Amino acid sequence: MPLSKFICNAKTAVHAKRERRKEARPGELLEAALELFVEKGFAATRAEEVARLAGVSKGTLFLYFSSKEELFKAVVRENISGRFPEWNAEFAAFTGSTPDLLRYCLKVWWERVGATKASGITKLMTSEASNFPELAEFYRHEVIEPGHELIRRILQRGVDRGEFRSMDITCGVYTVMAPMMFLMTWKHSFGPCLGDGSVIDPEAFIAQQVDTLLHGICTSTAPPPPPQ
Amino acid sequence: MPLSKFICNAKTAVHAKRERRKEARPGELLEAALELFVEKGFAATRAEEVARLAGVSKGTLFLYFSSKEELFKAVVRENISGRFPEWNAEFAAFTGSTPDLLRYCLKVWWERVGATKASGITKLMTSEASNFPELAEFYRHEVIEPGHELIRRILQRGVDRGEFRSMDITCGVYTVMAPMMFLMTWKHSFGPCLGDGSVIDPEAFIAQQVDTLLHGICTSTAPPPPPQ
Amino acid sequence: MPLSKFICNAKTAVHAKRERRKEARPGELLEAALELFVEKGFAATRAEEVARLAGVSKGTLFLYFSSKEELFKAVVRENISGRFPEWNAEFAAFTGSTPDLLRYCLKVWWERVGATKASGITKLMTSEASNFPELAEFYRHEVIEPGHELIRRILQRGVDRGEFRSMDITCGVYTVMAPMMFLMTWKHSFGPCLGDGSVIDPEAFIAQQVDTLLHGICTSTAPPPPPQ
Amino acid sequence: MPLSKFICNAKTAVHAKRERRKEARPGELLEAALELFVEKGFAATRAEEVARLAGVSKGTLFLYFSSKEELFKAVVRENISGRFPEWNAEFAAFTGSTPDLLRYCLKVWWERVGATKASGITKLMTSEASNFPELAEFYRHEVIEPGHELIRRILQRGVDRGEFRSMDITCGVYTVMAPMMFLMTWKHSFGPCLGDGSVIDPEAFIAQQVDTLLHGICTSTAPPPPPQ
DNA sequence: GATGAATGAGGATTCATTCAT
DNA sequence: CATGAATGAATCCTCATTCAT
Numbered sequence: 001m002p003l004s005k006f007i008c009n010a011k012t013a014v015h016a017k018r019e020r021r022k023e024a025r026p027g028e029l030l031e032a033a034l035e036l037f038v039e040k041g042f043a044a045t046r047a048e049e050v051a052r053l054a055g056v057s058k059g060t061l062f063l064y065f066s067s068k069e070e071l072f073k074a075v076v077r078e079n080i081s082g083r084f085p086e087w088n089a090e091f092a093a094f095t096g097s098t099p100d101l102l103r104y105c106l107k108v109w110w111e112r113v114g115a116t117k118a119s120g121i122t123k124l125m126t127s128e129a130s131n132f133p134e135l136a137e138f139y140r141h142e143v144i145e146p147g148h149e150l151i152r153r154i155l156q157r158g159v160d161r162g163e164f165r166s167m168d169i170t171c172g173v174y175t176v177m178a179p180m181m182f183l184m185t186w187k188h189s190f191g192p193c194l195g196d197g198s199v200i201d202p203e204a205f206i207a208q209q210v211d212t213l214l215h216g217i218c219t220s221t222a223p224p225p226p227p228q
Numbered sequence: 229m230p231l232s233k234f235i236c237n238a239k240t241a242v243h244a245k246r247e248r249r250k251e252a253r254p255g256e257l258l259e260a261a262l263e264l265f266v267e268k269g270f271a272a273t274r275a276e277e278v279a280r281l282a283g284v285s286k287g288t289l290f291l292y293f294s295s296k297e298e299l300f301k302a303v304v305r306e307n308i309s310g311r312f313p314e315w316n317a318e319f320a321a322f323t324g325s326t327p328d329l330l331r332y333c334l335k336v337w338w339e340r341v342g343a344t345k346a347s348g349i350t351k352l353m354t355s356e357a358s359n360f361p362e363l364a365e366f367y368r369h370e371v372i373e374p375g376h377e378l379i380r381r382i383l384q385r386g387v388d389r390g391e392f393r394s395m396d397i398t399c400g401v402y403t404v405m406a407p408m409m410f411l412m413t414w415k416h417s418f419g420p421c422l423g424d425g426s427v428i429d430p431e432a433f434i435a436q437q438v439d440t441l442l443h444g445i446c447t448s449t450a451p452p453p454p455p456q
Numbered sequence: 457m458p459l460s461k462f463i464c465n466a467k468t469a470v471h472a473k474r475e476r477r478k479e480a481r482p483g484e485l486l487e488a489a490l491e492l493f494v495e496k497g498f499a500a501t502r503a504e505e506v507a508r509l510a511g512v513s514k515g516t517l518f519l520y521f522s523s524k525e526e527l528f529k530a531v532v533r534e535n536i537s538g539r540f541p542e543w544n545a546e547f548a549a550f551t552g553s554t555p556d557l558l559r560y561c562l563k564v565w566w567e568r569v570g571a572t573k574a575s576g577i578t579k580l581m582t583s584e585a586s587n588f589p590e591l592a593e594f595y596r597h598e599v600i601e602p603g604h605e606l607i608r609r610i611l612q613r614g615v616d617r618g619e620f621r622s623m624d625i626t627c628g629v630y631t632v633m634a635p636m637m638f639l640m641t642w643k644h645s646f647g648p649c650l651g652d653g654s655v656i657d658p659e660a661f662i663a664q665q666v667d668t669l670l671h672g673i674c675t676s677t678a679p680p681p682p683p684q
Numbered sequence: 685m686p687l688s689k690f691i692c693n694a695k696t697a698v699h700a701k702r703e704r705r706k707e708a709r710p711g712e713l714l715e716a717a718l719e720l721f722v723e724k725g726f727a728a729t730r731a732e733e734v735a736r737l738a739g740v741s742k743g744t745l746f747l748y749f750s751s752k753e754e755l756f757k758a759v760v761r762e763n764i765s766g767r768f769p770e771w772n773a774e775f776a777a778f779t780g781s782t783p784d785l786l787r788y789c790l791k792v793w794w795e796r797v798g799a800t801k802a803s804g805i806t807k808l809m810t811s812e813a814s815n816f817p818e819l820a821e822f823y824r825h826e827v828i829e830p831g832h833e834l835i836r837r838i839l840q841r842g843v844d845r846g847e848f849r850s851m852d853i854t855c856g857v858y859t860v861m862a863p864m865m866f867l868m869t870w871k872h873s874f875g876p877c878l879g880d881g882s883v884i885d886p887e888a889f890i891a892q893q894v895d896t897l898l899h900g901i902c903t904s905t906a907p908p909p910p911p912q
Numbered sequence: 913g914a915t916g917a918a919t920g921a922g923g924a925t926t927c928a929t930t931c932a933t
Numbered sequence: 934c935a936t937g938a939a940t941g942a943a944t945c946c947t948c949a950t951t952c953a954t
Binding site for chain 5: 046047048058059062067068
Binding site for chain 2: 039040041043044123125126127129130131136139140144168171174175177178179181182185186188189190192200204205208209212213215
């Protein structure tokens, strides 16, 4: 191979690498921002830290995101995407009992969301929602509503199949959500700050929650007392 | 009226206006601080804003509270931790069944905390805990631990009296806490931002939660299935 | 004694006491201010501290001195008063040798100034002179010049009596002053901050200084080498 | 010129202006800080003033020095403590008589410190030591102790060589220091404020001081009288 | 006169954002 | 495009001074 070719190739290779890096930049920045926003909160995360963690300089961050707020918005958009179609399909195809479906649903939620960084986004949103109404609206539309719908369908399935007693489904949805929200909140706020005494075993907690929940809503259970 | 009384009154009258204001100041500042901390978060609330809302100047705030952190602690004491003795006594004096006690407990919690601005403090702490370790530690000691203890005692009472099946009390405590935390989180983050579709009726929600909970833990219920 | 008389007397007594206190106030404030200014410097001394130490309230201080600066000026004026006539007379009446006079002079300087709070004023002035030119001028006129004159007379006496070799008297004055200034500076700045290793025994130091000084300027000593 | 050198230069050229400024900044800031600290004192000098005098903004100062105290320390290091190694070496290499060494020492001290702004630092420290214990400690370690040691070595050299009579070296160190301290104090406090009558000719003063001093400590002199 | 509650200007420090290189 | 030096608005807290009581 003639030298000129080599040089040319080298040049191209350098260019290619740069290009790839250039295209990868926003993603690297988003990843770094997710990490830090979740760990320290929006206000306490400095733009420079994000840049450093992404391996670029402060200026570069503002080349890709016009402000820290825009970066935050992009982080949320990037990470709360369309996993719902997949989950909906997965749960729609479930053939077992609805109690088992609910157990399965919460189990995979923990594995795929609760235990991952994605859980930090929810906590982030609960902290910053009032400061970013536009984003909160986005979050409602992209995450909260699909999530509610998913749970609603499961509960309705149980009622329809006679496995659950009839209930106020909306209230039931929140009943299912509460322990998940609690777990995320705890994990990202008090958990790390407080001593070992306050540590929660998430999987045991979820299992116990489902059991408690089911024995309150299964038809096999004695009817609840009339509301006082 | 004896003369001494008169003199005393006269003396008091001289400073009446000033002193009344002086005595009222801390309360006015605490109220303003609660309002703003809950609305905008601890870090995002400027000391001067609190002072202005309380109708005084920046300097006056620091006359009564040596720092912003101390102001926050005072807000927590005023609205939460200072009330535990009363609550503990109230629940200790309860003579009815433990399920009724639990119902009563969550009901008054909602009335006295959940429905008031005080509920914002907990949400606030979940947002700021990681950035203000000293506050988190304070909150753990002043609020979380007494709160856990309170719930723990109620659950233990039920078990001791044979009203509840034996259980992992710690897990049970979190089970009781989760819906309360959820309600506070929702109310102060997504609730105000999201449309009417996401509004929760808190009293109905709590009532439903207790029913669900009780029918999972009452001994009158069929034993739960062995964990799969 | 009839009761009315007693009451009247009591009234008068109270009045008297108050009057006395009223007249004493400025003095008490000046004393407190001297104490604190010397200890902490002008800027670092808070007006309220001075008032507290004098046993009055913040407001009262400003009743007697229109500002902190005026207080400072008053402190200096109060304490650098006319002890010079007495000293001048004392040294003029001295009948012994001039070396002994010099020894005596520095000894009493230490006892009456160096070892007392008054030494702090000089240190204060060296610190604040540039910020209070008017006061510095006052100090020059009231303290520095009379002090120089006093030393000058002593040195001249020695020269006139043939006890000292002829010298540049002005230079000699500074030679005498330097160790005194040094002692005051050290005592009020590095001394208190530094460890025991830097402690100076003032009386030994002064004695040694005089000896060194005398053996350099006494005619009994071999003439100094011609300046190189 | 080899290509690599050229490329390197080219690279350098790109940032030349910026970098030259960047490298110059700390020095400019230190000079400005020295000027203002000496003129107005540490506490009374605002960080922004220093920045302005150096021609940069407030923020830039904190880019180079993490706090006002660190800036002060850097000023001290730059102007005093950093020079001890050089001085120690210079005096250790001196081959003449110890009286000549002492004369030389004080002469260069005046030229390199006393006559320059650096002399203001010592006066500064005497003013601020009590309010900034950390700075005082720093100064003791970085300046006072090395300075004492330097003088101590000179005096010991004289004693060892039989040029000085045996003495309390510590006391001797203070004897040498006193006129230097006096000169710095005078220059930066009363000197500028007072009229021409109080002006000291520093070089004559130092020469005279050394002469006086030497004739008190040289072995060629008659022994001092026993302390009375 | 005396008090001390209230004031608000002032200063150190941080950090998002800009822009010359 | 990428950099990082420079900026200056923003914020907590202090304390001399005022003034209603």
